Amino acid sequence: MRSSSIANTIFKVLEGQEDHLTAKEIYEKVKVTLSAVDPSTVYRSLERMVHQGQVSVSDMGGPAVVYELVTKNPHHHLVCEQCGKKLTFKNGEIADFLNEVQKESGFQITTNHLVLFGICPACQKKK
Amino acid sequence: MRSSSIANTIFKVLEGQEDHLTAKEIYEKVKVTLSAVDPSTVYRSLERMVHQGQVSVSDMGGPAVVYELVTKNPHHHLVCEQCGKKLTFKNGEIADFLNEVQKESGFQITTNHLVLFGICPACQKKK
DNA sequence: GTATAATATGCAAAGATTTGCATTTACAAT
DNA sequence: ATTGTAAATGCAAATCTTTGCATATTATAC
Incomplete structure (x- = not known):
């Protein structure tokens, strides 16, 4: 049923x-x-x-x-630790890096949604 | 007490x-x-x-x-999704990449322990 | 030192997630 | 169609984590 x-x-x-x-x-x-x-x-x-x-x-x-x-279009984020603001990377910028890692390590990279943390320009000023 | x-x-x-x-x-x-x-x-x-x-x-x-x-020495990992094997990166290789991101985004990067996933050479052969 | 405020802790209860096991459903082979 | 097997689901219980609130501890100002 x-x-x-x-x-x-x-x-x-x-x-x-x-x-x-x-x-x-x-x-x-x-x-x-x-x-x-x-x-x-x-x-x-x-x-x-x-x-x-x-x-x-x-x-x-x-x-x-x-x-x-x-999805077919992997994407990646940069998140502000303080205010939570999210930036989305176009894949290209990150893909180069991941390809490099793949070449050097021999691992086939499966990470398709990388998240980096930081403090955004606005929150840096607040401090 | x-x-x-x-x-x-x-x-x-x-x-x-x-x-x-x-x-x-x-x-x-x-x-x-x-x-x-x-x-x-x-x-x-x-x-x-x-x-x-x-x-x-x-x-x-x-x-x-x-x-x-x-710790004072940030490090990063590459983990095999299948067998769990872990590789540790010296910071240098990754630091360059993070610096690049920092420059382009204006964010001050705080990620100090990046973990990437992939399939290690041994597990690739098994398949 | 005392009073005051801020932080840390414990306790009990609630909430979220996982696990074990029985049952049902889907799939493949015959 | 029937059988056998593997996968998916439900249910109940266990486990892990969070939350609200009262108490205790620590730090700060006086």
């Missing part, structure tokens, strides 16, 4: 989402559609999607790690 | 530690010395130390984020 799998529902939730979501936020949104779903199922399903490379996990400095669909 | 602060104990625990520890592991080790300590106190104290820049938090791909003392 199940109309759609949890994974599909998670996929749809992440698809219609600008921002990154925490596991709990995803569970809440899935529950809107599948009201009887168990949290453990959502968490496990999410985990599975990460392991299969469809979803990325990142620590953006918030209270919990956040999830996002892995 | 308290002989030493929690923060001091956490500091000592992290000091005598090669590897990175999870919050729970730190709590367990603190409890050895301060048997009556409350977990919430350890977690809060740890949080405080992170906020003050004495301790770094990183997601190393394990079940929970790990903590480490911030």
Whole structure:
């Protein structure tokens, strides 16, 4: 009697989402559609999607790690520790660096959502 | 009747530690010395130390984020997603990259423990 | 030293996440 | 279609972490 799998529902939730979501936020949104779903199922399903490379996990400095669909266009962030302001890098700038690391280490780099932390110009002045 | 602060104990625990520890592991080790300590106190104290820049938090791909003392010599890791093997970068290689980012963005970079993920040569062959 | 304020700690309860196990569903081979 | 196997799900319990509030400790100003 199940109309759609949890994974599909998670996929749809992440698809219609600008921002990154925490596991709990995803569970809440899935529950809107599948009201009887168990949290453990959502968490496990999410985990599975990460392991299969469809979803990325990142620590953006918030209270919990956040999830996002892995798209064809990798991107990376620079987050201000103080005010939370986020900058998004075009992939190119970072890709060169990752390629270099790949060449030197022999590892095939899978990081597709790098997050760097810093203090933005505005917050530097405040200090 | 308290002989030493929690923060001091956490500091000592992290000091005598090669590897990175999870919050729970730190709590367990603190409890050895301060048997009556409350977990919430350890977690809060740890949080405080992170906020003050004495301790770094990183997601190393394990079940929970790990903590480490911030030392004078920043270092960075490359972790194999499959077998968990860890490579440690000398700072130089990464520092150049971070300096570049700093120059271009105007952010003062605070990331001092970067973790990249990939697949190590051995695991690539297995596949 | 005393008073005052700020910080750290403990305790209890709530919240979030994980785990073990039984059941159901999907898939493949026959 | 039937069977066998692997994967996904639900449920209950355990575990880990956070939060609110009261108390204790430490630091600061007087």
